[in-house]
Amino acid sequence: MLGPVDYALLFAGFAAHVCAFVCLLKKRIITQHFTLILYLGFSIAVGIGRCSILKTAGFTSPAYLYFYYYSDALTTICLYFVLMTLYAHVFSEMGVSKHVRGGAMLLLAGTAGISYYMVAASSDRLVTHFVVELGQNLYFVGVLLTYLLWGAMVKLRENRTRLVQIVLSMGVYLSLFAGAYALGNLYPELPVWRYLYPLINLWLPVSWTYTFLKVPDDARIATARVLAPNR
Amino acid sequence: MIAALIFAISIMTLLQFFVSYSRSLIAEAQGHELSEQAREICGLSENGVTVGQFKRLQQLIALCPDPGGDGFEVRAIALYFRMVCLVHTVLSWAIPSAAPWIEAERGGCAYAAAVVLDRRIAYNRMLMAQQANH
Numbered sequence: 001m002l003g004p005v006d007y008a009l010l011f012a013g014f015a016a017h018v019c020a021f022v023c024l025l026k027k028r029i030i031t032q033h034f035t036l037i038l039y040l041g042f043s044i045a046v047g048i049g050r051c052s053i054l055k056t057a058g059f060t061s062p063a064y065l066y067f068y069y070y071s072d073a074l075t076t077i078c079l080y081f082v083l084m085t086l087y088a089h090v091f092s093e094m095g096v097s098k099h100v101r102g103g104a105m106l107l108l109a110g111t112a113g114i115s116y117y118m119v120a121a122s123s124d125r126l127v128t129h130f131v132v133e134l135g136q137n138l139y140f141v142g143v144l145l146t147y148l149l150w151g152a153m154v155k156l157r158e159n160r161t162r163l164v165q166i167v168l169s170m171g172v173y174l175s176l177f178a179g180a181y182a183l184g185n186l187y188p189e190l191p192v193w194r195y196l197y198p199l200i201n202l203w204l205p206v207s208w209t210y211t212f213l214k215v216p217d218d219a220r221i222a223t224a225r226v227l228a229p230n231r
Numbered sequence: 232m233i234a235a236l237i238f239a240i241s242i243m244t245l246l247q248f249f250v251s252y253s254r255s256l257i258a259e260a261q262g263h264e265l266s267e268q269a270r271e272i273c274g275l276s277e278n279g280v281t282v283g284q285f286k287r288l289q290q291l292i293a294l295c296p297d298p299g300g301d302g303f304e305v306r307a308i309a310l311y312f313r314m315v316c317l318v319h320t321v322l323s324w325a326i327p328s329a330a331p332w333i334e335a336e337r338g339g340c341a342y343a344a345a346v347v348l349d350r351r352i353a354y355n356r357m358l359m360a361q362q363a364n365h
Contacts, residue, residue: 136234136237137237139241140237140240140241143240143241143244146248147244150248150251161255161259164255165252165255165256168248168251168252168255169252171244171245171247171248171251171252172245172248172249172252175241175242175244175245175248176241176245178237178238178241179237179238179241179242179245181237182234182235182237182238182241183234183238185234186234186235186238206303207252207303209300209303210300210301210303210304213299213300214300214301214304215259219259221255221258221259222258225254225258225261226251226254226255226258227251227254
């Protein structure tokens with residue numbers, strides 16, 4: 001049974017995604033950041049789907065559980081597309097976008113394959129276990145990809161403030177989810193997960209809204225100032 | 232075993248990403264020159280913003296109406312400030328040489344908070360001027 005805190009968190013997450021979606025549309029950056037809008041639109045659709053299943057089947061029903069984890073895996077795959085676009089932005093001058101895309105797709109397929117192999121090799125062979133394992137691995141591969149991207153940005157001295165903040169906020173989000181999923185795998189009975197996941201879910205739309213509202217497109221920042229201590 | 236490893240690596244990357252993200256917010260604020268009026272209202276010295284003023288600045292920010300959107304920045308910087316304070320508590324006796332670095336980080340947080348306050352004061356002054364004109 002869901003309490004007022006659960007409903008408040010669900011509503012806040014949904015509202016944050018809608019706000020970010022509207023903000024990005026208003027800024028007219030559809031061509032520049034199409035995958036960001038795609039991700040937010042997909043998250044809104046998933047939010048509506050979760051609410052309707054919650055209403056019809058209930059929070060503890062297998063239908064909600066399946067929908068939650070599978071939609072989460074699909075949302076993470078959408079985040080991979082966002083990451084690919086960010087890679088394309090960073091490497092735009094080097095003309096290696098096609099290779100980056102191919103590599104990311106291979107990695108995605110590999111992650112799904114390895115997750116399936118790991119669960120199929122275990123004794124219980126539960127599909128739900130597979131999807132939790134897949135979620136954890138997808139987020140973790142996302143963390144590694146973001147880390148690589150950030151490393152490349154530092155090396156190439158990328159100075160576009162918006163791009164820097166979007167990549168770093170994605171790093172925070174993916175690390176939070178990968179850590180939470182891994183800990184959730186170790187201690188699945190803890191009651192904190194039902195509050196923690198929706199709370200983490202707020203980070204990305206709120207940070208993106210801030211970046212697109214407050215940071216001008218032409219703003220520049222020295223990556224050295226982000227890495228080195230303040231003076 | 233794999234889950235524990237993923238958890239450990241994720242926590243390390245989370246720390247690195249969050250520190251870099253907070254620094255990007257602070258670095259962005261450091262390009263802003265504080266106005267004379269803001270310095271006067273906040274009671275800031277000629278030498279700049281000191282670490283001890285962070286809490287007072289936070290209280291003043293809470294008093295000023297939000298022009299919209301910078302609440303997230305204030306919360307992120309406050310979280311980073313608390314994190315650095317925790318590092319200060321833990322490391323000050325173990326690695327005394329880290330003290331200047333920690334002070335510089337906390338000073339950066341305080342300056343970023345002062346910039347947010349400055350922007351809010353400017354926004355409220357503009358609102359009051361508009362109301363006076365009507």
